[in-house]
């Protein structure tokens with residue numbers, strides 16, 4: 274390994290800062306120090322442990338010295354054969370699904386402090402996660418319900434488990450469920466596991482789901498089967514185009530037909546302002562790891578006072594021999610849900626998340642700036658609605674970068690190579706046709722750098738670029 278270099282980069286690849294890896298090394302050294310106290314007797318370290326402490330401190334000091342000077346060997350592994358993950362530190366990450374789930378520093382600290390298994394259960398008095406006061410999980414639930422404009426909320430292991438809790442409570446075998454033709458696969462699976470039948474709403478050529486289209490689909494379902502659907506489940510923002518759908522319109526139609534409406538806010542809750550009651554939603558589902566800067570798997574299921582007794586009903590089951598009952602447990606939740614680092618990360622990010630949704634307009638502005646610059650490259654197209662109303666966008670580069678890919682020896686990977694060389698990752702590797710990216714949370718500096726990089730790559734391969 275050559276000394277004083279972070280990595281033997283080739284060509285014009287940008288040089289990574291060794292300090293990122295030194296920070297990891299220092300964090301790990303601190304964890305090793307911490308472990309000493311986890312093994313020692315409560316009264317303190319014995320002689321042998323003190324010696325270990327001193328040698329660990331010396332190691333840490335060396336690392337800090339290297340960190341200051343920006344030199345030394347870069348570590349690559351955590352241990353157990355696991356590699357470091359440095360893409361958020363060393364790169365601009367445009368991965369479509371990862372942007373809203375990037376942790377805040379507070380969430381990362383919560384994970385350090387509450388990473389142990391059932392860490393949230395230290396002072397559980399009544400056997401209910403949402404009633405724990407220390408840490409303030411109960412208070413968090415109250416604020417969370419308020420945050421999405423609903424009456425009651427539970428944390429769940431991902432948006433999908435929110436869908437499942439609702440379908441398990443409302444859908445019986447053969448019942449119809451309305452979803453859109455852009456619905457996420459987890460909506461389908463949640464219906465499948467409950468024995469329901471899917472009826473898809475066509476989003477049309479502009480890929481926007483409207484209240485009218487939902488009404489037409491309900492009518493069609495009624496004609497075909499003679500019965501009304503039992504649930505309408507529509508996403509505010511779909512995963513494919515990142516288009517913003519008319520959920521208020523859907524809410525009205527659902528109300529007119531008296532069918533409960535599950536608002537899927539996987540790409541919305543925690544990123545943009547969401548008020549379930551104003552939308553006319555009976556259920557609001559959000560994803561912690563998609564949109565709330567939280568550890569996976571995490572999410573929320575919120576509802577109204579009307580529906581809470583149904584989905585958050587108490588267990589009724591009785592053991593035939595022991596006569597045991599679990600009336601304080603909620604079967605649709607399978608009792609407690611997020612018992613450690615997951616819920617603590619949600620709580621730790623929450624103050625930031627509450628503030629960041631107020632800055633959604635700025636995120637949309639950056640998204641549109643990027644799109645405008647991206648469209649200067651001739652042949653580039655945006656498949657999503659324009660102007661953009663979200664930061665997740667589907668782009669079509671079949672008439673630009675894919676033309677280069679056809680004759681390039683690296684084929685579609687040439688674009689990934691070029692992007693990575695400039696410190697950009699997260700595009701679908703090898704794809705130069707139709708792919709997705711997400712600009713959420715990128716600073717203006719990063720947005721401009723990202724835009725310039727695409728234009729630079731276009732220039733390198735002599736793709737025409739329109740003047741500003």
Ligand SMILES: *Cc1c(COP(=O)(O)O)cnc(C)c1O
Nearest residue numbers: 431432433457508512539560572
């Ligand atoms: C990501 C996504 C989901 C699944 O969310 P999880 O929290 O991972 O279960 C559901 N619906 C849509 C529209 C999504 O984009």
